[in-house]
Amino acid sequence: MNLLQQVQVLSARLAPLGWGALLLRHGLDLGASDLEAELARPLPGIDREGVPGFADFHADATRGVEPGNPAQSLLYHALASPAVHPTPNGLPAPNPAAYPTLEELDALENYIYARQQLALNAAELARLRVVVFAYQYRTAARTGHGLYADLTYSRTGIARVGTSPAHYDPRRRSFWPVPANGRARQDIAAMGARYGAFLAVQRQLSPREVLVGGLANDADAGRRFWIPRHKLFAGPECLPGLHLTLEYGEFHLNEKLRRIHLASVPGAIKPLPGFNIDQPPFVRSSKSGTTFVELQSAGSSLLVLPVVSGRLVELAIQRRSTTNTDEIVRYKVPKAIVHHPPQPEDNRYGLASFKITARTGVRLAPEYVNMRHEVVADATGKLRVDDLNAWSKDDYEEKLNDGDYEAAHFLDNSADGCVGVKVAGLPHDMADPVAAYSLVTAPDFLPLVDQTTIFTWATQLQNGQRTHFAQGSPNPLSRGRWAANPAILRPDTTSAAFDPADETMTAVLNHRQLGPRTSQLAAPPTVADEAVSYLPDAGANVFAPGWDVSLSSDEQSGVFFMTSLGLGSPFPEDAKLCAALNSFWPAAAPDASRTFGITTLAPTAQPLLDTELGYHPRHRLVQSNTVAARPGWDGEFGPFLEQLDQGLFVNYADLDRSDYVSNTLAGLLHLDDLSRITAEEMIARMEALRACIRQLPGSGDMVSTTRLFLVEAEAIADWATVATRFDGRLTGSGYRYVFVDMDAEIQKDPSDQRRQRRKVKRRFECQLAMQGRKATLLVYDDDAIRQPTVVNP
Incomplete structure (x- = not known):
């Protein structure tokens, strides 16, 4: 089917489920015999005030489909906005099947871009690159300009681990961490992220582009950002005269356990004999046989979904060369070193967490490591894990302070990596595509609390946010200006995925399209929105050490970069400290x-x-x-x-x-x-x-x-x-x-x-x-x- 036929099919499916009646209130007839003409004609009766969910539809929009412009396309807003529901009263429909699938939304996006008939000459193509973006259609209140619902872009996406498969809730138009099986007190659903390939240009921001949360600092005015211009999709309709194919790939890496034992890391622990820290599970990657994510197509876009095993945390196992058997990976806990005030050589946080102190503000290894699960052998030599938390007060404290026992290592399946794409059919002289940064991180226990919203509130407090937060700041990851992990490789290659000079990876961007009406408007009324974001404005910036990502550096080059290797091992070890010390207030904590x-x-x-x-x-x-x-x-x-x-x-x-x-x-x-x-x-x-x-x-x-x-x-x-x-x-x-x-x-x-x-x-x-x-x-x-x-x- 061509794109028009795909839109006809989705319209025919959705019209009798309430969407036909809803859109007729605006004068758009999904049952029209010539749907192409119906979607293209001006609509004089768009009702933004009387129909729930349309108060933040672009004030200058007039058509069912505006070529090349999803934000000004009435049909797309209706189907993609989490504020719009196919019911007379605007409440969610009880049947999830009454909503469009991601594949249907993707087909409609492709149709909108195809209608633009974007023809690029050789000079224009030379200025463009194929760039992978995580993107999401959002209500006006969650955009950078705040004027209308809009597609929002970032070169970083955040997927989150869980104990049950990812649950896409069509009523929210987003993933939702409460599992579809309803076992909300037993399971946590993984959270996915959606990516697409776009033609984009790299330049300084113009008045037409705005960042969610505003400029991070004065240097943003001189920084170069990737600006998406046109979505790419397979087939002959994307760009006139070209037939495209797209193939996505990924690479993800977790080397937290290796870093705990790496000799070049100050405070690291010498590994026990027979364990190889250069092999899994000490270092795990997509190229070493570890599958962190599943790639699932949603039409021409891509879903990155964390692989789930039913557990957030599990024991690390490796075949030990000294015994030639699979054993629990473990380390010898050293005797406690604690000074008051703390010193860099200290190796405890409080009593109960092994600590590798960060140096010069960066983390070369997990700062906190669990040390309360001792690995011991029974009378037959079989290994077991004893939970030291069950010990009596005196024995517990003496054990943790004295060390000299073997504590179990755990895996948590967090990682950072990239999402890349190969596009065939474009002119051969175009440079290689630019990959997106992909985080696979801890669950978001407050999915409806975006970091940027709290940050905005805190910055407006009389006498400053220090009147409320004793330390740190509710600073969103979208305001971070760091390069991405240089150890991340491009899919199917051995070359680095990211430019170490690129500091705009986590920025979240909107195009600002001001027409005669929109340019005269203040922010529209807030509409109901229960969607969950997978973009960095809903994530936590690099804190101490962090929830979603940490900060490290290359001592030789002096480049600072984001990476997951500094987060707690496993992540719940650090989650307790983040949650207990609210001053660091990552969005998910x-x-x-x-x-x-x-x-x-x-x-x-x-x-x-x-x-x-x-x-x-x-x-x-x-x-x-x-x-x-x-x-x-x-x-x-x-x-x-x-x-x-x-x-x-x-x-x-x-x-x-x-x-x-x-x-x-x-x-x-x-x-x-x-x-x-x-x-x-x-x-x-x-x-x-x-x-x-x-x-x-x-x-x-x-x-x-x-x-x-x-x-x-x-x-x-x-x-x-x-x-x-x-x-x-x-x-x-x-x-x-x-x-x-x-x-x-x-x-x-x-x-x-x-x-x-x-x-x-x-x-x-x-x-x-x-x-x-x-x-x-x-x-x-x-x-x-x-x-x-x-x-x-």
């Missing part, structure tokens, strides 16, 4: 500082609710049979107040006794609750937190410096239904936050060696009514003295 009783250095900055952190069996609501005991998203139980003979205490998990690797092996990590949190909900929680801290006595007035501990956090759907509300003026929705001032002395929980407690000196209960992001009324109870305060942040 929930704030678990409440779980671990943290009040200094990084007090909670983005509150998770009690239901998300988990209810301990001794929590007051469990004791009263109000809720059932259950662990939270990370397999731990959240904090709770307990009344003892000695007074009121806060009971919380011991950071040094919590092991996310053990929890992952037990299948306890999930995102059932967290997947419901939107960016606006998270901002509202943070604004409520800020309002409380400003009003409470002894709080220091800043979230980043307060010594008060948020021990209880609850969302209130309707204050009028809450019998214990302090003030009748509390109406509508809001939050109930309970803060305490605790003694510095830490006591062990004698009934649970993995938990601690601290005595409460003072307790405050805050009740807040909210309107969107703003707290309209705050009432707090301090020793039964209620203090109403009208708050207008």
Whole structure:
């Protein structure tokens, strides 16, 4: 079938499923006998205000299909926008089959570009290259210009590992980490990324291009970015007079375990005899037989889908030459070296993580390595793994401090790599295609919270983001300006995939098309959008060490570059520290500082609710049979107040006794609750937190410096239904936050060696009514003295 016939088929399939009636409200008839003419004619009655999901359709667009311009094509917006649904009321249709597939969207994209009839002369072709982009159609609020829904591009895509296959949710027009089987508390669906090949030109940004999140720094004005111009697809209709074929390929690499033992890395550990660190699993790549991703075509575009094994973490195995048997890969844990203040030679983070200290701001190896799973031989010589977390306090601490035991290495199937393409049929004098950077990284436990949204909020805070985040910044990866890993090879070659001078790899770009109406408009009304991004503005920039990617360098060339080799081994080892120290706030990391009783250095900055952190069996609501005991998203139980003979205490998990690797092996990590949190909900929680801290006595007035501990956090759907509300003026929705001032002395929980407690000196209960992001009324109870305060942040 030619492209018009493909569009006719998709129109015939979708029209009776609600799309025919929906588009007729704009004057577009999918059942027209001459569909080509129908899609090309001007439509005088496009209803952007009355039909849900079209408020952010380009204000100057007039046709069902605008040649070469998906953002001004009504049919494409309807089918591709996550805000549009084939129902009279604009709510999602119950049947996923009522939505277009990615293959159908791809066919429509190809038709739109083919209608442009782009003819390029030799001089124009000489300026163009074939470039692979990750791309996504987005609502206006998630674009760089904010004026209309638009295709958004980046040369980096982020796929995420999971325990079950990737789940594309057509209603969201995106992948979704909650598995299709509905086992949201047992499984995490992998997340894919979509790529396409485009003719592109490399130049400085013009007024027609904008970056999502804005310019990263002043140097951006002089940097050269790849600007997509025309999508490429197979067949004779893409470019007049040419017949194209496309063949995609990939290369991905994980060498975290090798780096832990590489002699050139300061602080590295000598490998045990008989293990070869130059072979899998120490170094794994697409060329050494490790399959990190599956490439799946979606028409002419490509889906990169992580390969799943049913586990996020598993033991590393290699045939050991000294025994000629397959053995658990392991290393000898050295004796603890810890200084106060910390020194580069220190080899512990806290008590329980082996640490390879970063030098000069870059990571040459995983900074944190799990060391709490000892490999021992039984009486028959068979190897087994003992979880040291089960040991008693004294034995546990002595073991970890003394070292001199063999700890297991684990695999996590994260990687970084490239997606390349071969295009036949173009003029032979065109240069080689430019590959995209591909990250296969940890799950996104907050899929609806984009990093850029939080970054924008933080940069607008009065007196700066340091009033909220004690360290670091919610800085999106799209603002990073680093080269990509030079060890990444082009598919099917031994040459490097990336130019070490190319620093714009993670930028996220939009074309700005201003017509008579669009140029006069402010941002359109926000439309409902539950799509999940796989572009870098939803990922975390290189932090310490990072969640999605880390920063390393080549000592000989002095080039800094992004790579996955500096991330924790395995990734849950670092995930705990990122989550506990919210100050580093990668987009994918929930704030678990409440779980671990943290009040200094990084007090909670983005509150998770009690239901998300988990209810301990001794929590007051469990004791009263109000809720059932259950662990939270990370397999731990959240904090709770307990009344003892000695007074009121806060009971919380011991950071040094919590092991996310053990929890992952037990299948306890999930995102059932967290997947419901939107960016606006998270901002509202943070604004409520800020309002409380400003009003409470002894709080220091800043979230980043307060010594008060948020021990209880609850969302209130309707204050009028809450019998214990302090003030009748509390109406509508809001939050109930309970803060305490605790003694510095830490006591062990004698009934649970993995938990601690601290005595409460003072307790405050805050009740807040909210309107969107703003707290309209705050009432707090301090020793039964209620203090109403009208708050207008």
